[in-house]
Amino acid sequence: MSDMKVASEKKILIINPPFYRLQNASLVHYPPGCCNVAAALEKAGFKSLIYNADYDPNKRTILGNTDHINVIALTKQYNNYLKRLNNDNDPIWKEIKQYLRNFNPDILIVSVFNTTITAGNKIAKMAKNLNSEVLTIFEGSTNRGLHCAIDPSVIGDFSVMDFALRREPEFTVAELVKEIDKQSFSTNKGKKDFSKIKGLSWKNEKGKVIHNEDRLPIADLDKLSFPARHLLDGYENMPPHTFQGIYGSRGCPFQCIFCGCHTSMGYKPRIRSAENMVAEIEKTYKEYKTRYFYICDDIFFIDKKRAQKFCRLLMKKKLPIFWSAQTRAEMVDESTLQLAKKAGLQHVAVGVEVGNPQIRQLIKKGNTVDDVRRCAKLLHKVGLRMVAFCIIGLPGEGEKEITDTVNLVKEIKPYIVYPYFPTPAAGTELASIVKEKNPEGLAQYRDRNHMDTSAPLADKMKLQDRKKVIEWAVGEFVKINKHSLVLDVVKRPKFYFALANDMNFFKHPKFFLGYIKDYLNV
CATH class of the missing domain: 3.20.20.70 (Aldolase class I)
Structure with a gap:
C-alpha cells in the first residue's frame, strides 16, 4: 500500500530494453529491476507503468535465460542480434518509438544489465528526440539476476541520461522522483540540485556529471515492497509463468x-x-x-x-x-x-x-x-x-x-x-x-x-578452432537436455502439468506445438 495518495500527475514509464527479442525469441519472465523500481515508486505515492520491450506474446518464449531444450537456437542468433540492435528500421525499434510517442512520459526509467546498455542508450536518445524535456533515469542493479548487475553511471551515456541510480535503486529512485516533483524541473530551464540524494549520479544544468555519496546497502530487505508485477503493461494476458x-x-x-x-x-x-x-x-x-x-x-x-x-x-x-x-x-x-x-x-x-x-x-x-x-x-x-x-x-x-x-x-x-x-x-x-x-x-x-560462440576471451585458440570446439561442446549439452526431457516427463507428470498450465499451453496450444517443434528440430 502506498505511503500517501498519488503525489504527482507526472507520467512515469519504466522500460526493459529488448535483448532476446533481437534474437527472435521473447523473455516471458517479469523484469525484476523494473518491478522493484515501480514498487518503490508506488509506495512513495507515484503512478508508473512498466513496458517490457523484451516480451512478445507471439514468439516462442525463453525459459529462464536460455531455451530449455535447444541452447543452440540462441547461439546461432548472435550475428542477427547485432544487426537488429543497430538497425533503426527494425520493427522492434519502430514499436518502441511508437510506444514512447503514445505514452509521452515526463520521466523515463530504463532498467539495464550488462548487455542491454546499448539498447538502453538507444531508447533514451529516442525519447529525447521525441520530447527534449523528458527526464531519463537509468538503473542496473537488480535486472536479470545479480551476476549481470552493472553501474550505469560508469558505462551509461550521459548525453542521453540525466540520472543514474547506483547500486540498489529503491530508496534512491523514490527520493529522486519526489525531488523532481518538488522542483518541477525540466532539462531546458531552471537550476536544479540533487546533491543530497545518496546513490545518485546526475548531470547539472551546465552538463557536468556529479557523483553523490554512496547509499548504504538496504539492511532489512523485508521492508521492501514485493515486485510490482501488476504494473506490467498487459500483465492480465501474460501466462502465469511470467510471475x-x-x-x-x-x-x-x-x-x-x-x-x-x-x-x-x-x-x-x-x-x-x-x-x-x-x-x-x-x-x-x-x-x-x-x-x-x-x-x-x-x-x-x-x-x-x-x-x-x-x-x-x-x-x-x-x-x-x-x-x-x-x-x-x-x-x-x-x-x-x-x-x-x-x-x-x-x-x-x-x-x-x-x-x-x-x-x-x-x-x-x-x-x-x-x-x-x-x-x-x-x-x-x-x-x-x-x-x-x-x-x-x-x-x-x-x-x-x-x-x-x-x-x-x-x-x-x-x-x-x-x-x-x-x-x-x-x-x-x-x-x-x-x-x-x-x-x-x-x-x-x-x-x-x-x-x-566466438568466445574471444579464450585467446589460447584461434577463432576457427574456438568455434569448432565450442560448437562441439554445446552440441554435447543439447544431447543431454533432449534425452533428459523425454525421460523426465514420464517420471514427473504432475510437475509438467503445472508447468504446462503456467505456460498457457492449455489456453494456447500453438505455444505447446511450437515447443514440440523446437524439440524435434534439435
Missing part, C-alpha cells in the same frame, strides 16, 4: 571474477526472512495462478536455518506449487535437501562453471570439482534434478580445458545444462583482466551476449 521469480537475498561473500553482484550489492549477504518469501509466493499464486516458482538467490542454501524454515512454512501453507532454487556446490546437505523435496523442490541449479581445476582457480570460484561431484551425488540420492550452469570460453581455456568441462558434466549427469559465454561486465575482475591486456579492449565486448 514466477522470487528474489530472496542480495550480496555475495565470494569473489568469482565474472560476477557483477559486488558492484551493486556488496559482499555481505542480506537475506529476506522465510516468512516474507512465503508471503510473496502465496500472494503470487493467488493473484496470478502461478504454480511453479524459481528462487533466484544465487545461493539459496547459504543460510540453512532460513532455507529449512522456508520449507516448513511452505508445507504448512499446503499450496499446490512446485519450486526450484540455485546454490553453490559445497552448500548442500542431505537433510536439508530431503526437507526441501517434501516442500515441493524440483530442481537445484548449481554453478558447475568449469571442469578444469586450474581454470577454476583462475576464476576464483572458491570450491572444487570434487565439491561438484559430491553435490551431484547428493541430489541424485535424494531424487532432485540437478541443473548445471557452465561457462565456456574463459581466458586460458583451450580444447583440453573445455573438454574437461564437457566430461565433468557427463560424469555428474545433470537434468539440464545451460552453457554461457563470459562477458567482461564493467566492475568485474574479468573486465580488469581484459583491460590490462588491452586498454581499449572492453569496448568490443559491450554488445556481446552470453550466447556469442
Whole structure:
C-alpha cells in the first residue's frame, strides 16, 4: 500500500530494453529491476507503468535465460542480434518509438544489465528526440539476476541520461522522483540540485556529471515492497509463468571474477526472512495462478536455518506449487535437501562453471570439482534434478580445458545444462583482466551476449578452432537436455502439468506445438 495518495500527475514509464527479442525469441519472465523500481515508486505515492520491450506474446518464449531444450537456437542468433540492435528500421525499434510517442512520459526509467546498455542508450536518445524535456533515469542493479548487475553511471551515456541510480535503486529512485516533483524541473530551464540524494549520479544544468555519496546497502530487505508485477503493461494476458521469480537475498561473500553482484550489492549477504518469501509466493499464486516458482538467490542454501524454515512454512501453507532454487556446490546437505523435496523442490541449479581445476582457480570460484561431484551425488540420492550452469570460453581455456568441462558434466549427469559465454561486465575482475591486456579492449565486448560462440576471451585458440570446439561442446549439452526431457516427463507428470498450465499451453496450444517443434528440430 502506498505511503500517501498519488503525489504527482507526472507520467512515469519504466522500460526493459529488448535483448532476446533481437534474437527472435521473447523473455516471458517479469523484469525484476523494473518491478522493484515501480514498487518503490508506488509506495512513495507515484503512478508508473512498466513496458517490457523484451516480451512478445507471439514468439516462442525463453525459459529462464536460455531455451530449455535447444541452447543452440540462441547461439546461432548472435550475428542477427547485432544487426537488429543497430538497425533503426527494425520493427522492434519502430514499436518502441511508437510506444514512447503514445505514452509521452515526463520521466523515463530504463532498467539495464550488462548487455542491454546499448539498447538502453538507444531508447533514451529516442525519447529525447521525441520530447527534449523528458527526464531519463537509468538503473542496473537488480535486472536479470545479480551476476549481470552493472553501474550505469560508469558505462551509461550521459548525453542521453540525466540520472543514474547506483547500486540498489529503491530508496534512491523514490527520493529522486519526489525531488523532481518538488522542483518541477525540466532539462531546458531552471537550476536544479540533487546533491543530497545518496546513490545518485546526475548531470547539472551546465552538463557536468556529479557523483553523490554512496547509499548504504538496504539492511532489512523485508521492508521492501514485493515486485510490482501488476504494473506490467498487459500483465492480465501474460501466462502465469511470467510471475514466477522470487528474489530472496542480495550480496555475495565470494569473489568469482565474472560476477557483477559486488558492484551493486556488496559482499555481505542480506537475506529476506522465510516468512516474507512465503508471503510473496502465496500472494503470487493467488493473484496470478502461478504454480511453479524459481528462487533466484544465487545461493539459496547459504543460510540453512532460513532455507529449512522456508520449507516448513511452505508445507504448512499446503499450496499446490512446485519450486526450484540455485546454490553453490559445497552448500548442500542431505537433510536439508530431503526437507526441501517434501516442500515441493524440483530442481537445484548449481554453478558447475568449469571442469578444469586450474581454470577454476583462475576464476576464483572458491570450491572444487570434487565439491561438484559430491553435490551431484547428493541430489541424485535424494531424487532432485540437478541443473548445471557452465561457462565456456574463459581466458586460458583451450580444447583440453573445455573438454574437461564437457566430461565433468557427463560424469555428474545433470537434468539440464545451460552453457554461457563470459562477458567482461564493467566492475568485474574479468573486465580488469581484459583491460590490462588491452586498454581499449572492453569496448568490443559491450554488445556481446552470453550466447556469442566466438568466445574471444579464450585467446589460447584461434577463432576457427574456438568455434569448432565450442560448437562441439554445446552440441554435447543439447544431447543431454533432449534425452533428459523425454525421460523426465514420464517420471514427473504432475510437475509438467503445472508447468504446462503456467505456460498457457492449455489456453494456447500453438505455444505447446511450437515447443514440440523446437524439440524435434534439435
